[in-house]
Amino acid sequence: xxxxxxxxxxxxxxxxxxxxxxxxxxxxxxxxxxxxxxxxxxxxxxxxxxxxxxxxxxxxxxxxxxxxxxxxxxxxxxxxxxxxxxxxxxxxxxxxxxxxxxxxxxxxxxxxxxxxxxxxxxxxxxxxxxxxxxxxxxxxxxxxxxxxxxxxxxxxxxxxxxxxxxxxxxxxxxxxxxxxxxxxxxxxxxxxxxxxxxxxxxxxxxxxxxxxxxxxxxxxxxxxxxxxxxxxxxxxxxxxxxxxxxxxxxxxxxxxxxxxxxxxxxxxxxxxxxxxxxxxxxxxxxxxxxxxxxxxxxxxxxxxxxxxxxxxxxxxxxxxxxxxxxxxxxxxxxxxxxxxxxxxxxxxxxxxxxxxxxxxxxxxxxxxxxxxxxxxxxxxxxxxxxx
Amino acid sequence: xxxxxxxxxxxxxxxxxxxxxxxxxxxxxxxxxxxxxxxxxxxxxxxxxxxxxxxxxxxxxxxxxxxxxxxxxxxxxxxxxxxxxxxxxxxxxxxxxxxxxxxxxxxxxxxxxxxxxxxxxxxxxxxxxxxxxxxxxxxxxxxxxxxxxxxxxxxxxxxxxxxxxxxxxxxxxxxxxxxxxxxxxxxxxxxxxxxxxxxxxxxxxxxxxxxxxxxxxxxxxxxxxxxxxxxxxxxxxxxxxxxxxxxxxxxxxxxxxxxxxxxxxxxxxxxxxxxxxxxxxxxxxxxxxxxxxxxxxxxxxxxxxxxxxxxxxxxxxxxxxxxxxxxxxxxxxxxxxxxxxxxxxxxxxxxxxxxxxxxxxxxxxxxxxxxxxxxxxxxxxxxxxxxxxxxxxxxxxxxxxxxxxxxxxxxxxxxxxxxxxxxxxxxxxxxxxxxxxxxxxxxxxxxxxxxxxxxxxxxxxxxxxxxxxxxxxxxxxxxxxxxxxxxxxxxxxxxxxxxxxxxxxxxxxxxxxxxxxxxxxxxxxxxxxxxxxxxxxxxxxxxxxxxxxxxxxxxxxxxxxxxxxxxxxxxxxxxxxxxxxxxxxxxxxxxxxxxxxxxxxxxxxxx
Numbered sequence: 001x002x003x004x005x006x007x008x009x010x011x012x013x014x015x016x017x018x019x020x021x022x023x024x025x026x027x028x029x030x031x032x033x034x035x036x037x038x039x040x041x042x043x044x045x046x047x048x049x050x051x052x053x054x055x056x057x058x059x060x061x062x063x064x065x066x067x068x069x070x071x072x073x074x075x076x077x078x079x080x081x082x083x084x085x086x087x088x089x090x091x092x093x094x095x096x097x098x099x100x101x102x103x104x105x106x107x108x109x110x111x112x113x114x115x116x117x118x119x120x121x122x123x124x125x126x127x128x129x130x131x132x133x134x135x136x137x138x139x140x141x142x143x144x145x146x147x148x149x150x151x152x153x154x155x156x157x158x159x160x161x162x163x164x165x166x167x168x169x170x171x172x173x174x175x176x177x178x179x180x181x182x183x184x185x186x187x188x189x190x191x192x193x194x195x196x197x198x199x200x201x202x203x204x205x206x207x208x209x210x211x212x213x214x215x216x217x218x219x220x221x222x223x224x225x226x227x228x229x230x231x232x233x234x235x236x237x238x239x240x241x242x243x244x245x246x247x248x249x250x251x252x253x254x255x256x257x258x259x260x261x262x263x264x265x266x267x268x269x270x271x272x273x274x275x276x277x278x279x280x281x282x283x284x285x286x287x288x289x290x291x292x293x294x295x296x297x298x299x300x301x302x303x304x305x306x307x308x309x310x311x312x313x314x315x316x317x318x319x320x321x322x323x324x325x326x327x328x329x330x331x332x333x334x335x336x337x338x339x340x341x342x343x344x345x346x347x348x349x350x351x352x353x354x355x356x357x358x359x360x361x362x363x364x365x366x367x368x369x370x371x372x373x374x375x376x377x378x379x380x381x382x383x384x385x386x387x
Numbered sequence: 388x389x390x391x392x393x394x395x396x397x398x399x400x401x402x403x404x405x406x407x408x409x410x411x412x413x414x415x416x417x418x419x420x421x422x423x424x425x426x427x428x429x430x431x432x433x434x435x436x437x438x439x440x441x442x443x444x445x446x447x448x449x450x451x452x453x454x455x456x457x458x459x460x461x462x463x464x465x466x467x468x469x470x471x472x473x474x475x476x477x478x479x480x481x482x483x484x485x486x487x488x489x490x491x492x493x494x495x496x497x498x499x500x501x502x503x504x505x506x507x508x509x510x511x512x513x514x515x516x517x518x519x520x521x522x523x524x525x526x527x528x529x530x531x532x533x534x535x536x537x538x539x540x541x542x543x544x545x546x547x548x549x550x551x552x553x554x555x556x557x558x559x560x561x562x563x564x565x566x567x568x569x570x571x572x573x574x575x576x577x578x579x580x581x582x583x584x585x586x587x588x589x590x591x592x593x594x595x596x597x598x599x600x601x602x603x604x605x606x607x608x609x610x611x612x613x614x615x616x617x618x619x620x621x622x623x624x625x626x627x628x629x630x631x632x633x634x635x636x637x638x639x640x641x642x643x644x645x646x647x648x649x650x651x652x653x654x655x656x657x658x659x660x661x662x663x664x665x666x667x668x669x670x671x672x673x674x675x676x677x678x679x680x681x682x683x684x685x686x687x688x689x690x691x692x693x694x695x696x697x698x699x700x701x702x703x704x705x706x707x708x709x710x711x712x713x714x715x716x717x718x719x720x721x722x723x724x725x726x727x728x729x730x731x732x733x734x735x736x737x738x739x740x741x742x743x744x745x746x747x748x749x750x751x752x753x754x755x756x757x758x759x760x761x762x763x764x765x766x767x768x769x770x771x772x773x774x775x776x777x778x779x780x781x782x783x784x785x786x787x788x789x790x791x792x793x794x795x796x797x798x799x800x801x802x803x804x805x806x807x808x809x810x811x812x813x814x815x816x817x818x819x820x821x822x823x824x825x826x827x828x829x830x831x832x833x834x835x836x837x838x839x840x841x842x843x844x845x846x847x848x849x850x851x852x853x854x855x856x857x858x859x860x861x862x863x864x865x866x867x868x869x870x871x872x873x874x875x876x877x878x879x880x881x882x883x884x885x886x887x888x889x890x891x892x893x894x895x896x897x898x899x900x901x902x903x904x905x906x907x908x909x910x911x912x913x914x915x916x917x918x919x920x921x922x923x924x925x926x927x928x929x930x931x932x933x934x935x936x937x938x939x940x941x942x943x944x945x946x947x948x949x950x951x952x953x954x955x956x957x958x959x960x961x962x963x964x965x966x967x968x969x970x971x972x973x974x975x976x977x978x979x980x981x982x983x984x985x986x987x988x989x990x991x992x993x994x
Contacts, residue, residue: 012925019918023911027946030907034954042902107886111900120897288435289627290616294817295435319821319895330897346897354899358886365882369875376868380781 010082018076021067028053028066039138040219045069047115073108080105096368103360110353118348121272122332125280127339130304132277134345135269140227140248144171145264159270163229170236173259177232179243182214184225187249200230200243205254207245224248227267233258272345276305276325281313283341285334297331299341316343396725399714400732403707407740414697418465420664424697425671426655427467430678430689431557432618432629435814439689441696443617444470446810447554451547452485453807458504459483473551474558475659481509486547490540496522509551512544519545557617558632559656560607566653570636570645573608576601577640608633620648621682647677692751692812700744701765705799707737708792715789727785734779734788737795738772745769752812755826757833759813761805763948766830768798770837771844774873778845782865790844794837824891832884832909836944838877839912843941843978845869846934850985853931867930870937871923877940878916885909904954908947915943935985941978945971 008014029045032054036044045051046069055062067075080101121134139160146154158169158176160183168177180200188197193211202208218225228247232240233256244254246267253264279302286295298317303310303324316322322329326347333342418424427441444466445455455466462483463469473480484506488494497515499507512519523545526538534542555561563569580601586593611633618629622638630638635649645653651674658666678686714730717723745756745765752758757766771794779787805811819825849866888906893899900906919936922928928936949971 012921013927015921016918016925016927019914019921023914023918026907026911026914029902030904030951030954033904038902046902114899288814289432289629290618291435291814293435293814295814296817296820318817319824319891321894321897328897330895332896344897348897351893351899354886354889354893358883358890361886362879362883365875365879369879372875373872376872377781 006082006086009078010086011079012083014075014079015083018072018079022072022076024066025051025069025072037218037220037223073112077105077108096364096371098364100361100364100368103357103364106353106360107357110350110357113350113353114348117350118346119272121345123278123329123343123345124335125278125301125341125343126336127280127283127341130277130279133271133273134343135271137224137269139270140225140267141270142176142229142231142246142267143253143265144169144176145253145266147262147264157271160227163227168234174233174235174241176265177234177240179230179232182212182226182228184215184217185212185228185247185249186215187212187226187228187245187247202230202243202245204242204256205244205246206250207247207254210245212245212247229267231265235259274325274327275307276303276310278303278329280341283334283338285338297334299331299343392725396728397732399710399729400736403710403733403736406706407703407736410703411698414694421468421471421659421662422664422668422671423463423465423468423471424693425668425675426471427465427696428686428690428693429651429671429674430621430682430685433616434810436810436812437629437685437689438810438812439693439696440470441465441467441693442810442812443554443557445696447550448485449807450809451551452506453487457483457485458506470554470558471655471659473555475656477555477561480555481513484508484511486512486544486551488540488544490537492537493540493544496541509548512548519548553615553617556611556615558619558652560611560633566656567650570639570649570653573604573636574639574643574645576604578643581640605637608636612637619652620646621678621685622646647674651677688751691747695744695747695751700740700747701799701802704737704741704744705796707733707740708796708799711737711788712792712796715785715792718785719789727783727788730785730788730792731779734772734791734795735776737792738769738776741765741769741772741795748812754815755822755830757829758815758819758825759811760952761802761811763829763833763836764798764802764805766833767837767840767948768795768802770834771795771798771841774838774841774876778869778873782869784862784865786845786848786862786866786869790841790848794840794844818895821891821895824887824894828884828887828891831880831887835877835881835884835909835912836948838873838880839916839940839944842870842873842877842937843939843944845873846937846985847981849934850938850981854984854987863930867933870933874916874919874933874937874940878913878920881909881912881916885913904951905947908951911943912940912947915940931985935982938978938981938985942975945974 025045028051029041032045033041035054048068049071050065051068052063053066054060055064084098084101121136123131123134125131141160142158142163144156144158146156148154156169156171162169163178163181165178165180168175180198186197187210190201190209190211193213197211197213200212202210212228212230215226226247226249228245228249231244231246233242233244234240235258241256241258244256244265246254246265248267248269250266253266255262255264257263280299281302282300283298284300285297287293288295296317298315300313300315301322302313305311305325314322316329316331318331321331326349328346328348328351330344330346331341332344334340335342427439427444429440430437431440431443432438433443448455448457448466448469457463457469463472469480469483484504486509487506488497488499489505494501496518497507497512498518499511499515519541522541526534526542529538531542559566576597580598583593583595583597587598612631615631615633617631619632620630620635620638622628622630622635632649632652635646639645639649651670654670655667658664658670675686711730711733714726714733718726718730748762748765749756756769757763772791775787775791775794777787779785779791781787815825845866849863849870852862852866885906888909889899892901892906915936919928919933919940922936923933949967953968953971
């Protein structure tokens with residue numbers, strides 16, 4: 001038998017096989033969510049070529065390889081294009097199928113572009129306060145801040161990916177050297193630390209007296225890594241001025257002196273600055289009388305944009321996001337006894353694609369199936385003529 | 388067709404109508420003696436919504452006892468009567484055996500000897516509270532996902548005891564004597580104390596004991612208020628404006644007079660204890676008249692809900708579907724048009740009645756038909772019956788009727804068991820509070836479930852008839868047409884429903900697709916239907932293969948409907964119950980058996 005690529009890639013058998021694998025993948029990925037967080041599951045199953053199914057969850061004894069989401073998605077697209085390419089005929093009764101499959105293609109492409117172009121961050125604001133940035137809750141950065149005379153700050157941010165032991169980052173008049181780096185860690189006062197903890201200690205700052213140990217990265221949705229590093233400040237041509245313990249477990253920045261002035265540094269969630277600010281006027285969280293069931297969450301906000309001179313109020317609440325400046329703000333959470341709001345901030349330039357593809361597929365299916373129905377009725381009328 | 392046959396085809400449907408009429412008559416007939424039906428219509432706010440006392444009592448009995456009845460020869464005849472007894476004669480109510488305990492370890496802890504009914508009274512349980520409380524505290528501190536069956540049973544018992552106690556304090560304070568005079572005494576005593584306190588501020592001579600007496604009374608009322616979560620007194624206009632009975636007493640001090648509702652419950656309690664039907668019934672009448680003038684919307688709604696509870700339309704529908712199914716079977720065995728028509732007519736009566744029930748629920752809630760797992764069960768049944776009716780009109784061979792009645796009965800049975808967990812007209816959480824998406828995404832996806840189940844059930848009929856080897860070719864062909872058509876519809880509904888869900892998620896969380904278990908479950912249904920269609924078009928399966936695949940669709944759908952909720956994760960998780968897991972496993976097993984039936988080759992079979 002000769003392998004004919006076009007026949008293979010355009011066959012319905014391949015479609016059925018790929019869809020069946022997709023079912024297995026989705027089912028296994030759903031079960032795995034009991035053990036792993038949704039982010040980990042997405043990366044391991046849907047954005048991978050091969051996914052490993054841990055048959056006994058957590059035991060890591062029986063791992064079965066199954067085709068991952070990326071592989072299946074690409075093969076399905078190839079299959080779809082090959083099938084239509086090799087059998088393309090512009091006829092009315094085929095038009096429905098073409099519309100359906102174009103819609104599905106559009107949806108798959110939409111998901112790919114969302115993955116590439118989309119961004120998700122969070123904005124946390126306390127009542128009465130103003131914020132002009134969002135943070136990426138699962139990423140951190142090391143910042144060195146130069147406070148300027150006019151109340152402004154010049155921030156040098158080093159992304160998490162570049163943090164590793166021994167890395168040195170030159171700044172004006174001094175450099176910052178990473179002595180040791182912990183992507184996720186446990187931090188305890190020295191007195192409570194066991195021998196599992198690292199021997200190294202800070203000599204400066206408010207991390208003095210704490211011990212650190214490396215822990216596995218967090219995978220559950222509700223848990224965050226504690227990124228920690230011991231950092232040395234070395235003046236140009238001089239010796240280390242001391243060792244600081246930086247971590248997003250600590251609130252606020254730690255200050256030091258170098259090159260004849262005051263500096264501050266910290267490890268904190270990575271920030272995305274916006275060209276406008278949002279002020280939280282009021283957050284309200286109502287519950288139904290006599291229950292803890294939330295009736296509604298809403299944030300009354302004010303948008304302040306110095307570029308456009310905008311200064312207006314708006315209300316963000318469940319199922320009613322605010323779309324502004326290419327971003328969408330959703331009511332995602334709250335804390336501090338209902339005085340702090342948390343917005344999910346999303347940039348997704350292709351958010352309209354699912355709407356279009358849903359309409360295409362829906363109408364296409366309706367068209368194709370009503371043709372089937374008309375044929376079936378015609379057939380029945382032929383068998384038993386109407387009285 | 389002879390006249391006799393025509394008459395008999397109407398006879399069974401007429402009997403069914405008579406059956407419904409008698410149920411409706413029973414529900415509307417006023418009660419003798421103490422008017423517990425009227426008592427049941429009185430509106431209160433509980434679980435965040437205005438509801439009649441009747442619903443409060445029914446839901447409490449369902450969650451505590453698992454039934455809407457109280458055991459015992461002299462037991463209260465209705466849930467509302469039980470609620471009245473619980474509040475106005477708690478000593479007697481405490482002896483009703485309504486707390487089931489099945490777990491042996493829990494029985495050991497409570498030192499109770501297992502009786503025949505395995506249900507115990509509050510009075511019997513009371514001595515073991517000192518043993519129960521520390522256990523409950525210990526278990527509550529742990530993750531509920533790790534609870535053992537014993538721990539779950541203990542927490543359930545604790546929850547039910549709390550609920551019982553809250554209800555007991557809803558309409559009266561146990562241990563208080565003559566309520567009406569107690570309440571007015573409260574007003575005069577506090578008034579007197581306020582006068583004394585004024586004297587004190589003006590540095591005049593004042594009576595300390597009057598003030599002490601009043602403060603001890605206030606303390607009792609405040610403690611009472613902390614013991615209940617039922618709001619009896621319509622103070623403001625909205626549901627948020629209601630007050631608990633004890634709080635309404637405190638409010639009355641400022642106004643100088645008792646609220647009509649407060650007064651009504653005091654009089655009801657006194658009349659109940661005196662077994663004075665005239666006083667009891669006139670207290671209800673007076674309060675109802677006041678409600679009709681001052682809170683007409685809320686009172687009409689709670690009266691409607693009481694009537695809805697009493698008629699129990701979904702229970703009647705279950706009976707009708709059994710009758711329709713039996714008639715359909717008879718029509719197959721005797722090849723009778725008479726019974727086929729009778730079956731279809733009974734089904735239509737059931738469908739009409741179920742539709743009325745659904746619409747009533749929608750009006751009571753002010754929501755689209757599906758708002759929780761309970762209503763999804765009712766709507767899946769409804770959707771499947773509507774589709775089967777179309778099929779029956781098309782094919783006229785009683786298969787549509789038979790399948791519809793099976794699905795209708797099964798889904799209502801599932802709904803009944805889901806209703807055991809409490810109020811089925813509960814308020815919507817903030818995330819779900821959008822009628823637009825409930826009316827579009829939820830309705831369409833539920834129709835997707837319904838049609839996938841329908842295709843699977845028709846396929847089971849095909850496989851059984853094939854196994855018995857007596858299916859004529861024409862029937863096989865019509866079954867094939869039905870299954871294929873329904874799968875097409877299922878593909879459409881489940882796809883559109885799933886994508887609409889994605890769009891809703893995009894609207895409320897900012898992401899179209901998040902691989903949440905419930906989303907994945909819905910996607911599995913779409914993909915499985917697509918697989919069936921592609922396999923059929925590609926000639927990979929023929930008639931029999933398509934039927935086996937359609938049965939597997941039942942498994943996929945039941946996973947999406949219930950299985951995903953049992954994982955206890957994700958945005959759609961509603962809690963896990965062991966019994967539900969067993970039933971789901973049993974269902975999956977039965978479907979596998981049907982599939983095996985289809986995989987066996989018979990010598991006589993041609994396909």
